[in-house]
Amino acid sequence: MKLVELKKGIYWVGAVDWNIRDFHGYSTWEGTTYNSYLMVGDKITLFDGVKNEYTDTLIARISEIIDPSKIDYLVVNHVEPDHSGAIPQLVEIIKPEKIFCSDMGQKALAGHYHYSEWPYQVVKSGEEVMLGNRKVIFQEARMLHWPDSMLAYLPDEKLLISNDAFGEHLATVERFDDEVDNSRLMGQAAKYYANILWPYSPLVQKIIKTVVDLKWDFDMIAPDHGVIWRKNPGQIISAYAKWSDCQAGNRVLVVYESMWKSTEKMAAQITHGLADAGLDVRQYRLELNHRSDIIADFLEARGLVLGSPTLNNQFMPQMADFLSYLRGLKPGKKIGAAFGSYGWSGEAVRQMNECLENMNFQLADQGLRHQWVPTREVLRSCYELGGRVAQEVKNYRFE
């Protein structure tokens, strides 16, 4: 395989995982990569590892450049096992002089692998360290997206090794942003943000500000998943600035589940009503779509219309799954409404309204519920509900 040298003496030595489809509940239908970076100088440093089962791939890749046992330093920017899984075996082979990590990183490494005698070198936020003749500045990025997360900035190389931030789950043979179709790339980057970083948006804003204040000057971002941003690193930074600021367009999702198609008929009319009012509307039946894909699409949407029949006094379990997942992601500045058909008790609409309010959604309507199969008049009111939600979305003003 051709060597991938991103900066002088800095190589990509990671692994491409074409086969992963489920990443703790996130549907990775385009696979992913675990990126690891080898820096050769007076001292040899490896930035981040790979998932455990790709340790051999990583070692083989390093061996094409140097004898892995010559590595002096390991940098662990993030302890989640998709990056640190290889670390125990690497420590055995390399016998590193130092393992650089954050304070929380040391605790997490000890908690995962139970080696207290490893040569941990805890670095503080903003600490400048010489790795042989090459300078690196570490910056903590707590809860982006774990307590241990760090960024490594190499000022002389104008390179930012960003760990999970700015990455995407996308398996490709290409290693750089300019080699991959941009809309495919940004679609996966948005999905990554929505599913992993969304709840920490205020911290994303903070870290972007920190990086600007520190006047870090880089022309390349090397994340630990997906491609390296060499042509347009500004693109992903501005996207993060936008997403973390809850900026959204005139998009509304109609997300529903149905038992005997009554709620589905209502969904269809609400979708029509929204579309005729000129909105970008997308309809998702929960059973047929993965929660992580719906969430990806919701990131830049303003409105969410939820539909569910009432099953044994509750909304459908698929809706419970979706709402529990959504709640954890703490979406901000959204508008919501609910609807559904029911047989006798009909609690679902009220329950969905409560969930929306608990997530600080602005309710666009008190909601619409109908007993048994919708009549033409009811379908007409569904269409009108779509129109009312559309109006609220259009009138929404960023405060």
Added chain:
Amino acid sequence: MKKYVCNLCGYVYDPADGDKESGIAPGTPFEDIPAGWTCPLCGASKDDFSAE
């Protein structure tokens, strides 16, 4: 006494429980915790907490 939530990770400081690991005795109000104390879950500093 008020409970305080970590804005970063969601940890709740309950004065009734204190924080044993850092030597904060049960019954210590949040205000009386030393400034250098950090969130036992994520390491956030004291000013990253808000009243529940």
